[in-house]
Amino acid sequence: MKRKTAAETDQQARRPTVREAVHQWMRDVGIDTVFGNPGSTELPMFRDFPEDFRYVLGLQESVVVGMADGYAQTTRNAALVNLHSAAGVGHAMGNIFTAFKNQTPLVVTAGQQARSILPFDPFLFAAQATDLPKPYVKWACEPARAEDVPLALARAYHLAMQPPCGPVFVSIPADDWDKPSAWVPPRTVTRSIAPDPVAIRAVAKALDKAKRPAIVAGTGVDRDGAVNLLVTLAEQHRAAVYTAPMSARCGFPENHDLFGGFLPAMRERIVATLAEYDLVLVLGAPAFSYHVEGEGPHVPEGTALWQIVDDPHTAAWTPGGNSVVASLDLAIAALIDGTKTVKRRAPPRRQRASPEEAGQPMSVAYVLQTLHGVRGDQDVVVEEAPGSRGVMQQNLPMNGADSFYTMASGGLGYGMPAAVGVALGRQRKRLKGRTIALMGDGSSMYSIQALYAASQLGLPITFVILNNRRYAALQDFAPVFGYAKGEKPAGTDLPHLDFVSLANGQGVPASRVERPEQLRKSLETALAAKGPYLVELVVS
Structure with missing residues (x-):
């Protein structure tokens, strides 16, 4: 002793x-x-x-x-x-x-x-x-x-x-603070939720019997450190894997042959996307998050729905199917052990984005394809560019575990400071790679003070500002609420912002890129900087 x-x-x-x-x-x-x-x-x-x-x-x-x-x-x-x-x-x-x-x-x-x-x-x-x-x-x-x-x-x-x-x-x-107290005895509290054995056997049986299974991966998969386990499960069953609507982490490598794409936050389009599958297994996500109202079923008629999530409230409000409350790493590991390797025809591969041509002003797709070509394998992306998220999902694939962070709330002002926290945490864990903060011009102004913290801490962050001089998400979404084509909602233009000056004023070196021939070299410089660096990209 x-x-x-x-x-x-x-x-x-x-x-x-x-x-x-x-x-x-x-x-x-x-x-x-x-x-x-x-x-x-x-x-x-x-x-x-x-x-x-x-x-x-x-x-x-x-x-x-x-x-x-x-x-x-x-x-x-x-x-x-x-x-x-x-x-x-x-x-x-x-x-x-x-x-x-x-x-x-x-x-x-x-x-x-x-x-x-x-x-x-x-x-x-x-x-x-x-x-x-x-x-x-x-x-x-x-x-x-x-x-x-x-x-x-x-x-x-x-x-x-x-x-x-x-x-x-x-x-x-x-x-x-100065009052007398007592020491707090160290203690351990279990943090994982083991899946119910009977329930997990039912999920396993459903997976084995399915002819065309699909998996929908949400934030909880990466949060529970289960991305690699999910890769094993998907390969074992040759199941297509989709990312859940509004997922805040990367639950499955987006260059993997089994990756099917991203589910939109719209009921009818989710049903249409999943129509070919007879079983849908949702892991670490609601089934489903919607952004606009819809009608009809939540999953295709005749499709079985199973959900595994660690939040009993989410399991309770899920409108159909069967739910299991469990930690995702334990549940997926149990499914791997409890199911067979089934010989099924592999689902069709997701169509990759075609190379984008250079133009002036540069398109967001061209910018993100160029960024993908120059970033390192161990770099991570923290994103808050909601107006460009769909383009990002097509042109900037994430690598899987701990490679991507965004806000699950839809509330702006998260991405810039979160990038500082991610970079600081990765430094604490002695992880290699650079943190890339991919920001819209409007979003960045909610928390521009984060540049000061990045500068004072000397963190390896590249702030990439997509400057389209507008709140693109609002203008693009306006027709859903009855605006005429091309009609701009009031207060959605953002002219005359100067991000180079804003960065320099807080101690962060910066550059502005307007022409496509300058883009690659400028991104390489920004990604090779010792400390933080901001690059403002003028896009269409």
């Missing part, structure tokens, strides 16, 4: 302050990085800040949460976020909502005014602090006593890490 050191014995004998107990708890759960934008009620938390911890500054609270989201997804551990009370949490809500939809584990803390003056509605206090971030946190708490803060944070962490993962919130009064 290992004997305790004198320091360990002394630590257990005395009562620590709340601050000391929280710092030790952070070490125990592997959290040494705090993402924040400090305010007055948060200052006591950071007095005597440990030298083995790192504080990552964001210049706006939504940027802070976006960085933490990317970092948590990459490291697969909850990230700790510190926000200012009330207004600071309000600023952050856009990306708290996105973290909730992304199922990203975050422990979000916010300061609160000192307990002694709370009865007097003091300046910068949060009335009903725990209600503000709801319903987009799994749990919210303002501990009743100062000494309860460390245990509240420990509970919050375990809840954040439990499937379905997500953000949690703890409000902490400013005068709590």
Whole structure:
């Protein structure tokens, strides 16, 4: 039996302050990085800040949460976020909502005014602090006593890490940090959901009997580290694999022969795409996410639907078929072991995009085909260019596990700070490759302050701005809501933005490309830079 050191014995004998107990708890759960934008009620938390911890500054609270989201997804551990009370949490809500939809584990803390003056509605206090971030946190708490803060944070962490993962919130009064408390005993809480054996046998039996199976892969496949397992399962059954609508991660290598393409977020088109299959197995995604209303069945008539997802709420609202609640890595591994290798004719290969000709202004397809030709195999893409997403899906294939991140919420302002968090997380894990932030011009303006953090941290990020001088997604979507062809909704043009100046002003070198003959060399320069680099591409 290992004997305790004198320091360990002394630590257990005395009562620590709340601050000391929280710092030790952070070490125990592997959290040494705090993402924040400090305010007055948060200052006591950071007095005597440990030298083995790192504080990552964001210049706006939504940027802070976006960085933490990317970092948590990459490291697969909850990230700790510190926000200012009330207004600071309000600023952050856009990306708290996105973290909730992304199922990203975050422990979000916010300061609160000192307990002694709370009865007097003091300046910068949060009335009903725990209600503000709801319903987009799994749990919210303002501990009743100062000494309860460390245990509240420990509970919050375990809840954040439990499937379905997500953000949690703890409000902490400013005068709590120096109060006596107690050490939080290290403990382990199981985070995986094993599939029910009877249910998984039923799925396996359905797969074996199917003549033409299709698999729909969602965000949960990559989140649970199951992409390579899914490749094995698909090859075992010669099943076509589609990406679920609005998927925020890459669940299957998009250059694989069995990759069928991307399902649109429209009921009728999903049914038409899946009409040739007699079994559809949805993994790690809703069945299905829609963007516009539709009519008719959710799957083709006569097609069996099975779903495996780690969120019981998603399983409950699925409108048909059968659902199994389980972690995707465990469930797919069980299906591999429980099914046969079936001799079926392979589904037809997805048609690849034809080479795009150069033009001026450059097309997005031409730009993305060129980017695909120069990027490295280990580079990852963080995307927030919704107006160009369909073109990206045709011309910039993702490699599979941990190769792609976007927002599941549809809320803008995530991509730029998330790219900073992803790059920081990959640096923490000593992973090679560069992070590519593929951004629309409109999207980038929601969180342009992320460039400052990238510069200060010296991270290997290439920011690629697709500047089409408009909110393309809105203009392209307008006919669905009755606009005449060519009619522009009000407020959707974006002339005169200068991203080179915006980047240089925050310490990031940048260049602007308007002509196709400049494109390849400019992208190579941007991808070879030691630290962050921004390239603005003027596209049609």
